[in-house]
Amino acid sequence: MSDNTSDNSRRRFIKLGAMGLAAIPLSNILVRGAQAANAVDENSPMAKSLSYVSDAAKADQGKRGGADRFCKSCQLYSGKAGDASGPCSIFQGQLVNANGWCTAWTKKAG
Numbered sequence: 415m416s417d418n419t420s421d422n423s424r425r426r427f428i429k430l431g432a433m434g435l436a437a438i439p440l441s442n443i444l445v446r447g448a449q450a451a452n453a454v455d456e457n458s459p460m461a462k463s464l465s466y467v468s469d470a471a472k473a474d475q476g477k478r479g480g481a482d483r484f485c486k487s488c489q490l491y492s493g494k495a496g497d498a499s500g501p502c503s504i505f506q507g508q509l510v511n512a513n514g515w516c517t518a519w520t521k522k523a524g
Contacts, residue, residue, distance in 0.1 A: 467514055484515060
């Protein structure tokens with residue numbers, strides 16, 4: 415009976431070890447995804463082409479077209495209400511300032 419118990423323990427150990435080894439690549443992906451994203455650099459070519467500014471008050475008011483136009487009120491912004499910054503679908507993998515603005519601004523629906 416003790417041989418059967420040790421066989422079960424050994425099998426369990428091997429299964430757990432195999433699952434642990436299989437989980438290593440997955441953990442790398444999860445850790446990489448959890449890392450904080452970088453803020454958009456206003457001097458990057460993409461930001462310059464869209465006239466992105468992290469402070470909408472510094473934007474060319476003629477281009478901006480309205481005092482209520484901020485990243486936080488844009489359809490492309492997916493940050494949470496009240497957050498200082500959040501993701502934008504234009505600048506994938508980077509964060510924009512909630513009070514920023516660019517020429518891709520589109521009014522949120524609803």
